[in-house]
Amino acid sequence: MFDKSTWIRLPRNVVVGHGVLDDAAAAVEELRLHGDPLVVTSPTPAKVAGDRVVEGFSDAGFDPRVVRIEEATFGAVEEVIEVAASDDVGYLVGVGGGKVIDVTKMAGEDVGKGFVSVPTAASHDGIVSGRASIPEGDTRHSVAAEPPLAVVADTEILADAPWELTTAGCADIISNFTAVRDWELAHRLKNVEYHEYAGALSRMTAEMLVENADSIRPELEESAWIVTKALVSSGVAMSIAGSSRPASGAEHLISHQLDRIAPEPALHGHQVGVASIMTEYLHSGPKGQWQDIRDALASIDAPTTAAELGIDEEIVIEALTTAHEIRDRYTILGDGMSEAAAREAANVTGVI
Ligand SMILES: NC(=O)C1=CN([C@@H]2O[C@H](COP(=O)(O)OP(=O)(O)OC[C@H]3O[C@@H](n4cnc5c(N)ncnc54)[C@H](OP(=O)(O)O)[C@@H]3O)[C@@H](O)[C@H]2O)C=CC1
Ligand SMILES: O=C(CO)COP(=O)(O)O
Numbered sequence: 001m002f003d004k005s006t007w008i009r010l011p012r013n014v015v016v017g018h019g020v021l022d023d024a025a026a027a028v029e030e031l032r033l034h035g036d037p038l039v040v041t042s043p044t045p046a047k048v049a050g051d052r053v054v055e056g057f058s059d060a061g062f063d064p065r066v067v068r069i070e071e072a073t074f075g076a077v078e079e080v081i082e083v084a085a086s087d088d089v090g091y092l093v094g095v096g097g098g099k100v101i102d103v104t105k106m107a108g109e110d111v112g113k114g115f116v117s118v119p120t121a122a123s124h125d126g127i128v129s130g131r132a133s134i135p136e137g138d139t140r141h142s143v144a145a146e147p148p149l150a151v152v153a154d155t156e157i158l159a160d161a162p163w164e165l166t167t168a169g170c171a172d173i174i175s176n177f178t179a180v181r182d183w184e185l186a187h188r189l190k191n192v193e194y195h196e197y198a199g200a201l202s203r204m205t206a207e208m209l210v211e212n213a214d215s216i217r218p219e220l221e222e223s224a225w226i227v228t229k230a231l232v233s234s235g236v237a238m239s240i241a242g243s244s245r246p247a248s249g250a251e252h253l254i255s256h257q258l259d260r261i262a263p264e265p266a267l268h269g270h271q272v273g274v275a276s277i278m279t280e281y282l283h284s285g286p287k288g289q290w291q292d293i294r295d296a297l298a299s300i301d302a303p304t305t306a307a308e309l310g311i312d313e314e315i316v317i318e319a320l321t322t323a324h325e326i327r328d329r330y331t332i333l334g335d336g337m338s339e340a341a342a343r344e345a346a347n348v349t350g351v352i
């Protein structure tokens with residue numbers, strides 16, 4: 001008997017475009033949710049969008065509550081849960097970067113209430129995904145969570161955000177090439193379940209972004225549009241897979257390790273991009289496609305070296321040799337790289 005079953009959970013309303021921030025309340029009303037919103041935001045996103053979202057809900061007759069967080073920690077998740085658990089709160093609205101969206105997602109999951117994703121930066125593909133990722137001590141928890149009920153991505157705000165946030169989003173997408181390679185490898189070597197559609201969608205998303213690289217330019221609203229569409233599509237791939245595997249392989253392990261050990265980590269997307277150059281080298285060797293990944297990153301102004309990340313070369317080597325310990329996810333790093341191999345990979349690819 002065929003007894004497999006799967007649930008693919010996706011957002012119902014995805015609203016992308018110029019000025020759509022003012023449609024946030026309408027996009028939620030259309031979902032027929034009960035209760036008032038809890039708006040979760042952080043300092044800069046509050047100024048560029050959060051206050052306006054709160055005002056929009058008030059004007060629409062709701063009584064929004066607000067929690068401001070500073071970091072993506074379990075402490076912040078607890079803070080949000082405390083308010084979100086109140087009977088008056090019907091759903092959560094995360095207005096900000098990846099940090100805010102992940103904390104909101106995880107808190108919503110805990111209290112069993114839906115959440116709406118209002119990104120203020122096209123900097124990561126967690127905008128739509130059914131995953132939340134929070135660091136804790138020596139590890140990182142990437143857990144299944146409800147994907148957003150709705151996404152409201154205002155391209156005017158996203159295009160106005162610092163350019164490096166957009167290039168970080170592009171690099172997060174470009175890293176899908178190596179994430180899918182790692183997933184396929186884990187399938188072949190460890191019998192990890194591989195999802196053809198999710199893998200193909202993730203890879204195609206990266207290919208389309210690279211094909212459109214010429215149109216991704218600072219202060220061009222169309223860039224925010226192209227990148228947001230790619231981030232949505234990559235998030236959908238994760239939702240289809242029920243795992244972050246389509247968008248997170250060894251390059252993400254290395255970045256998560258950099259977040260732990262670098263005195264001043266760079267943006268998530270920038271770190272995964274640079275790491276992806278090296279993991280592509282590990283997959284396909286000196287004549288492989290690592291130069292294509294490096295060139296694609298360079299073409300959208302994303303960093304390609306440790307120096308451009310502002311991270312010390314020795315920290316990069318330490319991250320390469322210890323990244324496999326971050327979580328139980330089989331990748332090209334296997335059960336660890338030797339220091340000599342890490343130096344070779346970083347040197348040949350010009351990362352150090
Ligand atoms: N769940 C998932 O599937 C995924 C999760 N992630 C997670 O997302 C996080 C990375 O997201 P990222 O957005 O890079 O990080 P942050 O949320 O930390 O945002 C980066 C910085 O940009 C600021 N910012 C946000 N919007 C604007 C704006 N419009 N104008 C000016 N500044 C702005 C933030 O300000 P402030 O400090 O005030 O917030 C912050 O300083 C990581 O924790 C990563 O693990 C990434 C990909 C997928
Ligand atoms: O960043 C992500 C995908 O781009 C999420 O992946 P993680 O599960 O590694 O946090």
Ligand SMILES: [Zn+2]
Nearest residue numbers: 124125172272
């Ligand atoms: Zn990522």
